[in-house]
Amino acid sequence: MQETIAAVWRIESPKLIARLARMTRDVGRAEDLAADAFVAALAQWPSEGIPRTPGAWLMTTAKRRLIDRVRREKTLAEKTELLQNQPPYDGTEPDFAATYEDIDDDVLRLMFVACHPVLSPEARVALTLKLLGGLTTAEIARAYLSSEATVAQRIVRAKRTLSEARVAFEVPEGHERLQRLPPVLEAVYLIFNEGYAATAGNDVLRPELVEDALRLGRMLARLMPHETEVHGLVALMEIHASRIPARLASDGSAILLLDQDRGKWNHLLIERGLDALARAERLGPLGPYALQASIAACHARAATPDATDWRRIVALYDGLAVITPSPVVELNRSVAVGIAYGPEAALAIVDALVDVPSLHAYHLLPSVRGDLLFKIGRLGEARLEFERALALAGNARDRAFLQKRADECRNGR
Amino acid sequence: MKFMVLVKATADSEAGRIPAREQFESMIAFNEQLANDGVLLACEGLRGSSKGNRLRFDGGRTTVTDGPFAETKELINGFWIVQGKSREEVVERFRHLPFERGEVIEIREFHEPEDFGEVFSEDPQERAGRITL
Numbered sequence: 001m002q003e004t005i006a007a008v009w010r011i012e013s014p015k016l017i018a019r020l021a022r023m024t025r026d027v028g029r030a031e032d033l034a035a036d037a038f039v040a041a042l043a044q045w046p047s048e049g050i051p052r053t054p055g056a057w058l059m060t061t062a063k064r065r066l067i068d069r070v071r072r073e074k075t076l077a078e079k080t081e082l083l084q085n086q087p088p089y090d091g092t093e094p095d096f097a098a099t100y101e102d103i104d105d106d107v108l109r110l111m112f113v114a115c116h117p118v119l120s121p122e123a124r125v126a127l128t129l130k131l132l133g134g135l136t137t138a139e140i141a142r143a144y145l146s147s148e149a150t151v152a153q154r155i156v157r158a159k160r161t162l163s164e165a166r167v168a169f170e171v172p173e174g175h176e177r178l179q180r181l182p183p184v185l186e187a188v189y190l191i192f193n194e195g196y197a198a199t200a201g202n203d204v205l206r207p208e209l210v211e212d213a214l215r216l217g218r219m220l221a222r223l224m225p226h227e228t229e230v231h232g233l234v235a236l237m238e239i240h241a242s243r244i245p246a247r248l249a250s251d252g253s254a255i256l257l258l259d260q261d262r263g264k265w266n267h268l269l270i271e272r273g274l275d276a277l278a279r280a281e282r283l284g285p286l287g288p289y290a291l292q293a294s295i296a297a298c299h300a301r302a303a304t305p306d307a308t309d310w311r312r313i314v315a316l317y318d319g320l321a322v323i324t325p326s327p328v329v330e331l332n333r334s335v336a337v338g339i340a341y342g343p344e345a346a347l348a349i350v351d352a353l354v355d356v357p358s359l360h361a362y363h364l365l366p367s368v369r370g371d372l373l374f375k376i377g378r379l380g381e382a383r384l385e386f387e388r389a390l391a392l393a394g395n396a397r398d399r400a401f402l403q404k405r406a407d408e409c410r411n412g413r
Numbered sequence: 414m415k416f417m418v419l420v421k422a423t424a425d426s427e428a429g430r431i432p433a434r435e436q437f438e439s440m441i442a443f444n445e446q447l448a449n450d451g452v453l454l455a456c457e458g459l460r461g462s463s464k465g466n467r468l469r470f471d472g473g474r475t476t477v478t479d480g481p482f483a484e485t486k487e488l489i490n491g492f493w494i495v496q497g498k499s500r501e502e503v504v505e506r507f508r509h510l511p512f513e514r515g516e517v518i519e520i521r522e523f524h525e526p527e528d529f530g531e532v533f534s535e536d537p538q539e540r541a542g543r544i545t546l
Contacts (some may be wrong), residue, residue: 007502011450050505104449209414211496218451268454268494 001046009038010134012055018106019132020062025169027113028159031131037062055100061324107132109169111255115184118165123158124187130155132219133191133212144194180269185233185289188216192237196244205248210241231280232290238273239296242266251411253397258305269298288324291316310340327356335368343375367402373411383409414453415523416495416503422488426460427481439511447495447506450500458491 013034020030037058051057114127129135129143141148172180174218179275195209217234222231246260279299280290295316302308330353337348350369359365370385386406393399425432432440434526447453462480469476482488503520509516 001501002499004505007497007499011505012499208498211498215451215496219449222449222451264503268510272454 003252004050005045006136008041008054009136012058013134014036014107014110014132015103016058016062018110019059019100019103020066020170021110021113022106026163027167027169028163031159033062033066034058036065046110059100069413074150099389104223105171107173107219109360111184111220111223113162113169115180115187115286116165116167117180117183118167120157120185121186121190123154123161124183124192126151126154127158127293128187129191129212130218131150133216133321135212135331141207142364143242171324176190177263179225181229184220185229187215188220188224189233189237190288191216192240207244210237210244213237213286214241214342221328222281225279228280228283228285229287229289231276231283232252232287232293234278234392235273235280235293236296236367238269238276238291238404239300242300244267244271257299266298273297280291286319288320289318295320301324306401308339310336327353327359328362329360331359331365334372338372338375343372347372347376361392363389363394363398363402365389367405370405374405414497414499414525416497416500417521417523418493418503418507419489419519419521419525420491421517421519422462422485422490422514423514424485426490427463427485428490429461429463436511443509443511447493450506453493454493454496454507461490462488463539484493 016037017027017030017034020033021027024030024033040061040311041054041058041323045051075333085282109127109318110114111132112151114131115124119127126140129140130137135143137152139149140146146149148177171177191209192213194212195206195211197205208363214234214237217230217237220230221234227331241267243257243260245266246262246264249255277293280286280293298309298313298316313336314333317336320329321333330349334349334353337349347369350365350372352371353359366385366389370382370389373379373382373385383406386402386409389408390399390402393402420450431437444453444456447456448539462482465480467478467480467482469478494501495506497506500520502521507518507520510516
């Protein structure tokens with residue numbers, strides 16, 4: 001029963017909060033009302049049973065609470081505005097479809113508000129997982145190896161920030177959307193990466209976060225089917241996720257892409273990723289997520305590492321370097337160049353990155369440089385680079401891998 | 414977690430009878446809702462067993478039989494593959510399927526790698542021929 005009620009919350013809460021947010025124009029208040037309705041459910045459903053339409057039950061309960069509160073508040077104008085379109089409650093269980101008419105618009109509005117630029121990226125992530133992912137504060141805390149109190153605080157502060165900034169409950173259009181969409185996609189991608197390649201702790205992989213991100217991305221693709229980068233992001237995540245069964249060795253360490261057993265790749269997810277990429281391609285010029293997805297697709301289509309179209313990957317990175325130039329993109333480009341055109345060509349690119357401030361703490365830079373130097377035969381320098389990378393790596397598994405590579409240099413192979 | 418939801422065959426599905434328009438539309442709406450929630454990974458309907466075969470394996474010998482097959486309750490008619498945090502969640506989502514004539518669906522969990530214990534080898538040299546979905 002407990003787990004079923006939790007499941008109902010997970011399924012219904014985003015719609016519930018979205019509709020209440022539209023009614024009250026206040027996301028924080030909406031979430032409080034929804035939480036109250038959930039408490040009522042926890043109290044009543046174990047003895048009364050789960051209602052036939054739990055979403056409608058929760059909405060009715062929350063609305064009743066809202067109307068009660070509004071009656072107690074003094075502003076006549078506010079009362080009139082909110083009560084205007086509410087038919088008197090007559091005790092019947094409302095039709096689910098009517099309760100959630102046009103709910104997609106509201107869910108989309110909620111997504112944009114949760115990822116508003118006035119919030120920090122961490123706040124956006126927490127709010128997205130709570131309001132749209134249907135996760136409890138405890139689940140978010142567990143996923144991020146944080147304390148429930150910390151996460152709860154972050155969410156409270158985020159709601160207050162939104163309130164103080166009087167953020168409108170709207171879907172941005174046109175020029176404003178161009179600026180408001182990237183933080184939404186970024187929040188989902190941050191969740192994905194925390195699950196797929198965790199930055200701290202001893203586990204490389206947190207599959208639940210991966211699934212949460214995929215779910216959120218797919219939801220977005222349904223809500224905004226004409227946005228090419230939404231499909232691009234979904235494609236990128238589906239294809240990366242397809243590699244999960246092949247990513248970990250039995251001791252929990254990460255297996256590099258080129259060493260993975262491709263028979264273990266999840267081909268259903270690959271197909272879904274390629275379909276999403278095709279949708280992105282049909283919609284117009286590819287943005288950064290779609291380009292990254294195209295690169296991932298090159299690997300996904302190759303039955304073996306030797307079958308990989310490395311020159312196409314280099315060309316895609318060249319495109320990425322134009323749209324979103326960054327040292328990290330350059331570094332990834334250098335890896336592809338190294339394989340397509342040889343380690344010397346790649347080293348030239350990497351050497352130019354050595355003094356870039358933003359990469360000073362990035363363990364992959366010395367790791368890649370070490371690998372290239374190793375392939376050229378400059379073992380002493382390679383070892384120094386692997387040791388430099390070792391000192392920077394935040395994940396225990398990465399450190400173990402880099403130690404092994406450093407040791408290989410010492411042994412001459 | 415991933416789940417497969419199997420639809421058991423009925424006399425109607427085996428006879429190739431197409432569902433009434435209303436039920437079709439309800440089913441489409443149901444699948445759209447699953448897709449809108451981001452949890453639908455695949456869904457397919459299967460043709461009746463008259464368009465199927467059985468293969469039986471007995472000590473090195475394989476016997477092939479053509480459909481149709483008589484025991485309707487042994488047959489399936491279609492499936493979904495969905496994502497969910499728990500089996501209870503999938504049950505809750507599928508509780509609202511637009512079925513009302515005694516149809517039966519079955520919800521099953523996908524194996525996770527740890528199910529295979531020591532038989533599960535990560536050595537790329539030793540592929541056990543598992544298909545992962």
